[in-house]
Amino acid sequence: MREHKIILTGTMGAGKTTAIAAVSETPPIVTDVVNNDRSVDKAQTTVGFDYGQLTLDNGDRIRLFGTPGQERFRFVWQALSSGALGLIILTDNSRPDPLADLRVYLDGFATELSTLPCVVGVGRLESHPHPDLQAYADALEQAGHVFPVLPVDVRQREDVLLLMDVLLSQLEADLA
Amino acid sequence: MNPSDLFSAAFLRQAAQELQAMIDAAVGIRSAVLATVDGFAVASAQTDGSDSARMAALASSIASIGSVATQEAGLGRCASVTLNTDQGFAVVRQLRRDGHDLVMIGISDGQALLAQVMYQANQFARRLESA
Numbered sequence: 656m657r658e659h660k661i662i663l664t665g666t667m668g669a670g671k672t673t674a675i676a677a678v679s680e681t682p683p684i685v686t687d688v689v690n691n692d693r694s695v696d697k698a699q700t701t702v703g704f705d706y707g708q709l710t711l712d713n714g715d716r717i718r719l720f721g722t723p724g725q726e727r728f729r730f731v732w733q734a735l736s737s738g739a740l741g742l743i744i745l746t747d748n749s750r751p752d753p754l755a756d757l758r759v760y761l762d763g764f765a766t767e768l769s770t771l772p773c774v775v776g777v778g779r780l781e782s783h784p785h786p787d788l789q790a791y792a793d794a795l796e797q798a799g800h801v802f803p804v805l806p807v808d809v810r811q812r813e814d815v816l817l818l819m820d821v822l823l824s825q826l827e828a829d830l831a
Numbered sequence: 832m833n834p835s836d837l838f839s840a841a842f843l844r845q846a847a848q849e850l851q852a853m854i855d856a857a858v859g860i861r862s863a864v865l866a867t868v869d870g871f872a873v874a875s876a877q878t879d880g881s882d883s884a885r886m887a888a889l890a891s892s893i894a895s896i897g898s899v900a901t902q903e904a905g906l907g908r909c910a911s912v913t914l915n916t917d918q919g920f921a922v923v924r925q926l927r928r929d930g931h932d933l934v935m936i937g938i939s940d941g942q943a944l945l946a947q948v949m950y951q952a953n954q955f956a957r958r959l960e961s962a
Binding site: 702703704 | 889898899
């Protein structure tokens with residue numbers, strides 16, 4: 656049985672904690688505290704990390720680590736990334752500039768993304784259709800990356816599992 | 832986030848004074864920061880030029896992980912976390928004031944005695960919580 660570590664990152668409110676809770680087969684570890692930043696309409700925020708795990712059909716175990724979204728917790732991003740198999744970046748398309756948000760994480764995880772596979776999950780795309788998926792692909796290309804971009808509702812287990820399937824497929828393709 | 836959004840000017844002054852008192856106690860504490868639980872600096876005192884904003888974020892992360900760890904271990908509420916290194920200590924102490932949870936981090940050098948640093952941290956918490 657192999658164990659794989661996947662990092663979920665992205666903006667505050669993109670749904671990292673929700674995504675892990677949606678798929679974890681054990682009660683997730685959550686380090687949410689009161690959010691005192693009144694510029695963001697959110698009661699709580701992650702300041703340590705989220706943790707969840709699930710077992711694949713082949714018996715391999717996925718260990719999911721969710722990062723805090725705010726840049727002041729960059730040190731946590733680096734600490735959690737050690738030994739990661741791949742990265743999932745979640746964005747919130749209802750925010751003023753989701754592509755700028757994406758660039759924060761492309762920059763923050765630049766070292767990891769030079770070698771690790773990545774999938775971008777775009778949340779709230781149905782209600783906020785712009786930027787569209789092509790715009791995300793273009794932004795990634797401008798940053799020197801070609802990563803899959805998928806619409807996602809992190810409250811839906813199947814959507815989150817699809818993100819992980821696509822990530823794992825990338826890894827298998829790299830190994831082939 | 833502006834600390835004055837959450838706390839009075841009098842409290843912020845008291846916090847800064849109490850943090851300075853920890854350093855002035857000359858037990859080896861070289862930096863002390865009081866932060867909100869989500870990592871914003873409320874008050875600070877340093878002799879080493881450390882970045883209070885970064886220390887505040889660190890303190891909140893450490894405190895939250897400590898809380899989760901003690902809950903998972905069935906030990907109840909986490910009061911403090913101690914990081915013991917080759918070159919000194921970091922003590923992270925949780926406290927509560929005016930309905931807000933706060934965290935304090937004190938960084939001490941290798942000459943410090945852990946018991947003295949923890950005493951100072953506990954005294955700080957008691958004074959701020961009881962005022």
